[in-house]
Amino acid sequence: xxxxxxxxxxxxQGVVLSGAVLSQASVLSNYYxxxxxxxxxxxxxxxxxxxxxxxxxxxxxxxxxxPDYWIAMNQMSLNTFSKRYPLDKTxxxxxxxxxxxxxxxxxxxxxxxxxxxxxxxxxxxxxxxANMLMLGVFVTVSGIIPLENLKEAIxxxxxxxxxxxxxxxxxxxxxxxxxxxxxxxx
Amino acid sequence: MYVEPGTxxxxxxEAIVEGALIAGCRFFAGYPITPATxxxxxxxxxxxxxxxxxMQMEDELASIMSIIGASWAGRKSMTATSGPGYSxxxxxxxxxxxxxxxxVIVDVQRGGPSTGLVTLPSQGDVMQARWGSxxxxxxxxxxxxxxxxxxxxxxxxxxxxxxxxxxxxxxADEVIAHVREPxxxxxxxxxxxxxxxxxxxxxxxxxxxxxxxxEWVTPMPAFGEGYNVLVESVMHDEFGHRIGTDHxxxxxxxxxxxxxxxxxxxxxxxxxxxxxxxxxxxxxAYGSTARTALRAVREARKQGIRAGLIRLITLWPxxxxxxxxxxxxxxxxxxxxxxxxxxxxxxxxxxxxxxxILSVPKVGGVLHHPDEILAAIKNAAR
Numbered sequence: 001x002x003x004x005x006x007x008x009x010x011x012x013q014g015v016v017l018s019g020a021v022l023s024q025a026s027v028l029s030n031y032y033x034x035x036x037x038x039x040x041x042x043x044x045x046x047x048x049x050x051x052x053x054x055x056x057x058x059x060x061x062x063x064x065x066x067p068d069y070w071i072a073m074n075q076m077s078l079n080t081f082s083k084r085y086p087l088d089k090t091x092x093x094x095x096x097x098x099x100x101x102x103x104x105x106x107x108x109x110x111x112x113x114x115x116x117x118x119x120x121x122x123x124x125x126x127x128x129x130a131n132m133l134m135l136g137v138f139v140t141v142s143g144i145i146p147l148e149n150l151k152e153a154i155x156x157x158x159x160x161x162x163x164x165x166x167x168x169x170x171x172x173x174x175x176x177x178x179x180x181x182x183x184x185x186x
Numbered sequence: 187m188y189v190e191p192g193t194x195x196x197x198x199x200e201a202i203v204e205g206a207l208i209a210g211c212r213f214f215a216g217y218p219i220t221p222a223t224x225x226x227x228x229x230x231x232x233x234x235x236x237x238x239x240x241m242q243m244e245d246e247l248a249s250i251m252s253i254i255g256a257s258w259a260g261r262k263s264m265t266a267t268s269g270p271g272y273s274x275x276x277x278x279x280x281x282x283x284x285x286x287x288x289x290v291i292v293d294v295q296r297g298g299p300s301t302g303l304v305t306l307p308s309q310g311d312v313m314q315a316r317w318g319s320x321x322x323x324x325x326x327x328x329x330x331x332x333x334x335x336x337x338x339x340x341x342x343x344x345x346x347x348x349x350x351x352x353x354x355x356x357x358a359d360e361v362i363a364h365v366r367e368p369x370x371x372x373x374x375x376x377x378x379x380x381x382x383x384x385x386x387x388x389x390x391x392x393x394x395x396x397x398x399x400x401e402w403v404t405p406m407p408a409f410g411e412g413y414n415v416l417v418e419s420v421m422h423d424e425f426g427h428r429i430g431t432d433h434x435x436x437x438x439x440x441x442x443x444x445x446x447x448x449x450x451x452x453x454x455x456x457x458x459x460x461x462x463x464x465x466x467x468x469x470x471a472y473g474s475t476a477r478t479a480l481r482a483v484r485e486a487r488k489q490g491i492r493a494g495l496i497r498l499i500t501l502w503p504x505x506x507x508x509x510x511x512x513x514x515x516x517x518x519x520x521x522x523x524x525x526x527x528x529x530x531x532x533x534x535x536x537x538x539x540x541x542x543i544l545s546v547p548k549v550g551g552v553l554h555h556p557d558e559i560l561a562a563i564k565n566a567a568r
Contacts, residue, residue, distance in 0.1 A: 035366040
């Protein structure tokens with residue numbers, strides 16, 4: 001088993017942190033995991049990407065060959081990476097608060113889930129937890145990692161004052177994920 | 187005090203710090219630079235916890251000189267940087283070599299030349315690690331391929347530095363520095379640690395640069411222990427006296443500095459062989475590229491090509507015999523590197539024309555795609 005998860009967005013959206021949290025949650029679930037990051041020299045708004053490989057055996061190539069899951073957090077990354085990778089097996093989880101135009105991926109990916117993550121995060125009090133909300137959706141839709149392990153990873157890796165808010169975002173993501181599963185068949 | 191035995195999820199840059207601390211590193215001086223910054227960051231938190239010293243220096247020239255000083259004060263010491271900083275350290279590196287000072291230097295390679303590709307990986311410094319400082323000398327350079335290697339090789343690097351009284355360079359790259367993956371920390375009593383050999387003769391009988399018969403280096407006293415040692419970058423004789431025009435003494439010193447490493451290749455060299463038993467095509471790779479190569483080798487095997495991997499862990503001194511043996515076994519050797527083709531020159535030289543050599547260069551700050559190496563393997567198998 002080798003599952004490749006790509007998380008793409010711009011600097012400031014917590015793309016690197018969510019890759020780190022996902023790798024931690026995977027290891028807590030007794031998988032091997034390797035998380036790598038690509039970002040530019042800018043402090044914010046540069047193109048940013050996490051690549052997380054989850055496997056039941058030791059991981060050789062730590063980067064993505066063809067994503068099984070792709071969490072896309074902004075329009076620019078959706079446009080860019082729709083051209084870079086084979087996407088026929090990819091389940092796309094897109095932040096539809098940030099992505100309005102799905103032309104580049106329509107007909108290319110296996111399934112698209114549109115989640116207004118940033119709007120939903122704002123309702124929870126801070127748009128910056130859109131990343132964790134998306135991880136909540138991811139674990140629900142993919143079923144590969146128990147929700148509790150994701151929460152434990154957050155408790156270990158997120159600054160103490162933000163843990164509670166991040167956990168709420170995960171729960172909201174869980175709810176959204178469930179409703180998506182009922183509505184759309186993967 | 188140390189990270190607990192067991193499995194931990196760590197970034198490569200974090201793992202190397204924990205390995206260094208267990209190896210006994212108690213002084214770190216550095217200047218932050220992407221993608222090595224996390225090393226300095228973690229050292230700044232961890233050093234005070236183990237009774238060591240962390241210093242942020244004004245630049246990389248000062249960083250390397252201060253760890254040389256700390257080493258002579260008796261502490262195992264380390265610095266970490268990336269290409270631009272490593273260039274600045276070349277003068278200090280030569281100083282450490284001629285004064286036979288054990289230090290560990292981490293170069294987390296990023297794309298060059300110059301400031302280059304600040305946040306992206308490269309293996310462009312592999313020749314600089316061998317030849318970067320002027321004059322004749324030899325260095326030890328290790329290439330980690332995983333966060334686990336960062337932990338393990340930090341310990342090995344300190345052991346080698348102490349054994350040979352020489353700088354040891356850990357040539358990581360951005361992918362390995364930043365990858366977050368599980369790292370196994372063994373029980374402490376299973377970890378081999380080489381402590382510095384101190385003189386066992388009284389100060390008046392100590393000859394600072396004259397090894398005992400059968401030895402390559404002398405025991406090393408620290409400043410303040412009563413031993414009169416001239417730590418001198420001018421060429422010196424066995425007593426540490428400056429050499430003016432004594433050619434014979436200079437020749438003895440240079441040859442010893444060179445041969446103490448080069449004659450011990452078999453002891454220093456570490457490598458890993460995968461699927462090599464019946465291989466007709468060998469891929470020789472190191473660092474993060476070795477992981478891509480392993481995937482390509484597995485893919486080639488699935489397609490019926492008898493490919494194998496030799497992962498070089500020690501890059502310098504270069505293991506000529508390993509390559510010669512491999513060249514006698516296989517038809518072709520494929521050498522993928524994240525540079526324009528550097529170690530491939532060594533492979534070509536050491537294989538003595540007995541195998542076809544294919545270079546697979548990659549620049550621009552990105553790992554090879556496994557298919558690129560697979561294509562070269564297929565070509566090599568033809």
